[in-house]
Amino acid sequence: MTATVFTQLEQSLLQSLQVPAPPDADEALPLSPERPVRSLGVQHGILVLELLPEALVRVARGLRDDFGFDLFLDVTAVDWPDRTPRFDVVYHFYSTTHHVRIRLKVRVHQAADATAPDVRPEVETLTGLYGSAGYMERECHDMYGIVFRGNADLRPILLYEGFVGHPLRKDYPKQQEQPLVPYRPPQSALVR
Amino acid sequence: MYGKQLPIVDVTRPAPAGASAGSATPGKHATFEYLTTRKDELVGWARKFSLFPYPFVTACCAMEFMAVSASNYDTDRFGAALPRFSPRQADLLMVVGTVTQKQAPILLKVYEQMCEPKWVMAFGVCATSGGFYQNYASLPGIDRIIPVDIYVPGCPPRPEMVIDGIMRLQEKIANGRHPIINDRF
Ligand code: SF4
Numbered sequence A: 001m002t003a004t005v006f007t008q009l010e011q012s013l014l015q016s017l018q019v020p021a022p023p024d025a026d027e028a029l030p031l032s033p034e035r036p037v038r039s040l041g042v043q044h045g046i047l048v049l050e051l052l053p054e055a056l057v058r059v060a061r062g063l064r065d066d067f068g069f070d071l072f073l074d075v076t077a078v079d080w081p082d083r084t085p086r087f088d089v090v091y092h093f094y095s096t097t098h099h100v101r102i103r104l105k106v107r108v109h110q111a112a113d114a115t116a117p118d119v120r121p122e123v124e125t126l127t128g129l130y131g132s133a134g135y136m137e138r139e140c141h142d143m144y145g146i147v148f149r150g151n152a153d154l155r156p157i158l159l160y161e162g163f164v165g166h167p168l169r170k171d172y173p174k175q176q177e178q179p180l181v182p183y184r185p186p187q188s189a190l191v192r
Numbered sequence B: 001m002y003g004k005q006l007p008i009v010d011v012t013r014p015a016p017a018g019a020s021a022g023s024a025t026p027g028k029h030a031t032f033e034y035l036t037t038r039k040d041e042l043v044g045w046a047r048k049f050s051l052f053p054y055p056f057v058t059a060c061c062a063m064e065f066m067a068v069s070a071s072n073y074d075t076d077r078f079g080a081a082l083p084r085f086s087p088r089q090a091d092l093l094m095v096v097g098t099v100t101q102k103q104a105p106i107l108l109k110v111y112e113q114m115c116e117p118k119w120v121m122a123f124g125v126c127a128t129s130g131g132f133y134q135n136y137a138s139l140p141g142i143d144r145i146i147p148v149d150i151y152v153p154g155c156p157p158r159p160e161m162v163i164d165g166i167m168r169l170q171e172k173i174a175n176g177r178h179p180i181i182n183d184r185f
Helices: A004-018 A054-068 A133-144 B039-048 B060-070 B105-111 B125-131 B158-176
Strands: A039-044 A047-053 A071-079 A087-095 A099-108 A123-124 A147-149 B053-057 B092-096 B119-123 B150-152
Touching: A039 A133, A039 B119, A047 A054, A054 A087, A054 A099, A054 A123, A099 A123, A133 A147, A133 B125, A133 B158, B053 B060, B053 B105, B060 B119, B092 B105, B119 B125, B119 B158, B150 B158
Parallel strands: A047 A099, A123 A147, B053 B092, B092 B119, B119 B150
Antiparallel strands: A039 A047, A071 A087, A087 A099
């Protein structure tokens, strides 16, 4: 049953969002803001839609208003250190009327350091659509350093002030600690 | 006899004639007439049965902490029944669960607020060494920031292990020195 829901959803999604179907593999059409869907399909029981970042807010608004995806579940990121663009930002939405989930993925750049040291991975915020996006974007900013353009409050939420780096990036050393309290020197168990 | 003042017996002098050892005259030499002990033993005995734990409970080990304080296992039998939720009233800090780097200043503050004498139990492998968390977030053992008296391993520890830990701590208190004035007080 879910599969039919997805098929219908897929069709009407493409029509209603007025985006053409994703290019076939042999059809080497470049993606553009008018043609933002990189791929569309069902993975692990979830409809997955890969987009250009320019279309993110538009598609998210369409999903919320026309398809009843009224619950914003999560935003997180995936770090592909050897790929350009380096990060996937992944969104999950849930529809409390249709009981289905959808996943949106956008690829964002980490610009090469030498050429553009100031460019950070940036993506548009969804706080205008979902109030809950504020906290989740803060967490994603903590962990991956994704900057959500338009989210005014990106203070650390799980980490603390003064933490250097973004611990879930692949290039963060696995065991690097940043203690807030200086450690005591190692002591024998017999000395208190 | 409790209202009456007991005669102080000077044990360094020989007993007065007529009151030879073993033939105490009733009335004059009653039971509990005198008690010889070391001050440290007496204080240790008193302290080991009046532990007031402060539960610094942060993670899944909390479930096991509840189990060990509930009636099946019952830390009350060891005099460690009543958790005090103010560190100033507690003398046993039980750190139960994972302590993160972000929480470390809070733990240190709680420890510093406790009055002497105080003891610390690291409950579970997370508090002992960080356990399997070796990353940016968690403190690799609370003994990096505060002294620990007793480590209880296990993820989470069985209630029997915790009780064993409490008993060993009591042993440590009973055999320890209890200076009235020390370098930290
Ligand atoms: S030792 Fe195990 S049960 Fe206890 S807090 Fe750590 S992970 Fe949880």
